[in-house]
Amino acid sequence: MGDLGVSTEFVQVGEEFATSVSHILLDPTGERAIIMAPASTGTITEAVFRQYFTEAVAQAPMVTTEISQVPLSGVHAMLDMARGVSCLDVDVPPSVASGDAGLGTLQEVLSVARAATVVKPTLEAASELLALAASHGESCDPAYVGNRIEEDLAGVASQLREALGAKLVAVTDGKKGCGLAALGPEELAAVVPVFPGVNQVDSTGAGDAFFRRNGGDAPRVWPACDHAGPGAPGEGGERYWCGVL
Numbered sequence: 001m002g003d004l005g006v007s008t009e010f011v012q013v014g015e016e017f018a019t020s021v022s023h024i025l026l027d028p029t030g031e032r033a034i035i036m037a038p039a040s041t042g043t044i045t046e047a048v049f050r051q052y053f054t055e056a057v058a059q060a061p062m063v064t065t066e067i068s069q070v071p072l073s074g075v076h077a078m079l080d081m082a083r084g085v086s087c088l089d090v091d092v093p094p095s096v097a098s099g100d101a102g103l104g105t106l107q108e109v110l111s112v113a114r115a116a117t118v119v120k121p122t123l124e125a126a127s128e129l130l131a132l133a134a135s136h137g138e139s140c141d142p143a144y145v146g147n148r149i150e151e152d153l154a155g156v157a158s159q160l161r162e163a164l165g166a167k168l169v170a171v172t173d174g175k176k177g178c179g180l181a182a183l184g185p186e187e188l189a190a191v192v193p194v195f196p197g198v199n200q201v202d203s204t205g206a207g208d209a210f211f212r213r214n215g216g217d218a219p220r221v222w223p224a225c226d227h228a229g230p231g232a233p234g235e236g237g238e239r240y241w242c243g244v245l
Contacts, residue, residue, distance in 0.1 A: 010056040020069065030200035031174075036069060044074040050081075057081045066091045072104030072112050079115035088113065089207065090121035094128045094140040107137035119166045120210070123153070123173040126160050133163035153179025154189040161187075172210065175200075 001008055018039035025033045057063055063082045065075050066089035079086045092101060094109040104112075110132045113119060121129055128140040131147040139145055150156050153171050157179035161169040172178040177193040 010053060012052055024204055026202060026204075030203050032202070032204055034204075038069040041069045042071065044070045046073040046077040049074040049077040053078070054081065058083070061085065062087065064089070067094075067097050067103065067109065067112065068092055069101075070103070072097070072108040075103075076108065076112045076115055079112065082117075085117045086115070087118040088116035088120070090119065090125040090129065091207070093122070093125040094132055098140075105137075106132060106140055109140070110137045114164050114166075116164075116166060118168045118170075119160070119164060120170045120172065120207075121160070123156065123171055126156050126169075126171045130156075130160055130163055133160075152191060153177065154181065154191045155179070157181035158187060158189045170210075172207065174203075178210070 020039040020041040021037045023035040025035070057078060058081075060082075061084035063078055063084075064087035065078050067075065068089075068091035075088075079088065090113065094106060097103045097109055098106045110129075113129055113132075127142050127147075127149055130149055131142040131145040132140040134147045135145045142149070150159055153173055153176070157169045157171045158181040160166075160171065161181040161183065166183075168180070168182045170178055170180050175194055177191060179189070179191050181187065181189040
């Protein structure tokens with residue numbers, strides 16, 4: 001991490017902690033499934049987050065986290081403490097987060113999604129989030145709620161941005177590209193297709209790279225997401241980026 005210029009100042013090391021481990025299974029098209037053993041990552045509740053990471057968030061004009069392994073109370077604490085751009089990657093759908101993953105309740109999923117400045121779900125997760133918002137946290141089943149989504153990705157992104165109150169939403173759909181919607185003087189929405197001629201071998205990290213590129217550049221590309229702070233673009237200082245995944 002040091003060789004890559006990533007600070008380890010707030011990395012916690014001790015006999016009471018265990019490092020998370022993931023096994024990645026690839027198919028012939030480069031798509032993958034990930035088996036995760038969260039270890040200590042799965043213990044970062046709100047209280048734990050505030051104990052160990054308050055100072056890290058205080059230094060960062062942009063923070064990023066995801067619905068994946070960290071309990072939703074810990075995710076919400078980070079977003080709540082953020083003083084600038086806060087990015088949320090909805091890595092697993094609400095039904096999984098509140099079900100098999102055991103990260104929290106559906107109401108917590110909705111609260112977390114509404115706490116972020118920038119939200120990036122998959123199309124599947126976006127459909128569930130829209131149902132969750134329409135039912136006020138009661139259900140994430142679009143069929144049960146009777147929720148209809150737009151046919152194009154930009155339309156879905158606009159629906160979700162309005163439902164959550166986010167400033168920027170990016171809905172991804174694998175090889176079909178993504179839809180972006182941003183709050184500005186007027187609603188801005190666009191479909192971004194994938195690059196042609198790409199032979200995908202391994203999609204691992206594609207979502208993280210997408211999020212870092214688009215979420216990290218949100219203040220520059222989408223002025224509505226700009227929040228000034230120490231080290232923010234244009235101030236000549238070092239820019240801190242705090243991520244808890």
